[in-house]
Amino acid sequence: MELERISITVERDDLRRFDELLQRRQLGNRSEALRDLIRRRLIDEEIELGSGPAVASLTLVYDHEQRELARQLVSSGHAHHAQVLSVLHMHLDERLCLEVQILQGEPHDLKHYADRLIGLRGVKHGQLVLSSASLWEGDGTTGHHGSH
Ligand code: NI
Numbered sequence: 787m788e789l790e791r792i793s794i795t796v797e798r799d800d801l802r803r804f805d806e807l808l809q810r811r812q813l814g815n816r817s818e819a820l821r822d823l824i825r826r827r828l829i830d831e832e833i834e835l836g837s838g839p840a841v842a843s844l845t846l847v848y849d850h851e852q853r854e855l856a857r858q859l860v861s862s863g864h865a866h867h868a869q870v871l872s873v874l875h876m877h878l879d880e881r882l883c884l885e886v887q888i889l890q891g892e893p894h895d896l897k898h899y900a901d902r903l904i905g906l907r908g909v910k911h912g913q914l915v916l917s918s919a920s921l922w923e924g925d926g927t928t929g930h931h932g933s934h
Contacts (some may be wrong), residue, residue, distance in 0.1 A: 839891055841890050843886055843891065846903060854906025855907065
């Protein structure tokens with residue numbers, strides 16, 4: 787692996803908070819952390835532009851008492867049954883639910899599906915994490931990213 791030294795300019799306050807974060811979360815030094823961020827961004831781009839099936843997890847936190855929401859989530863899941871491989875549901879408290887959906891399909895379709903659900907009224911938080919098995923075949927980086 788050939789390394790290149792770069793110099794970057796960032797706001798002082800952001801840098802101070804970044805250093806604190808690295809220390810608190812034991813993420814290594816600035817160089818390691820930035821390499822990781824750059825790599826993650828490149829992977830995201832590769833997955834989004836690439837064709838062929840991706841796998842993904844979609845995490846949703848929502849208020850199940852929000853009118854129509856539970857019904858909308860179920861009917862979306864049925865409409866996309868070929869892509870929704872598995873759903874883990876946990877009742878967080880009297881109102882809030884945590885749901886993790888395991889998805890498989892074209893990246894564009896998965897993003898579209900996720901964006902629609904995350905945008906529904908009553909969904910407090912949502913995040914789609916895309917990955918693709920084909921990205922990792924034989925490049926030796928699986929172990930590194932497996933640790934996150
Ligand atoms: Ni629930």
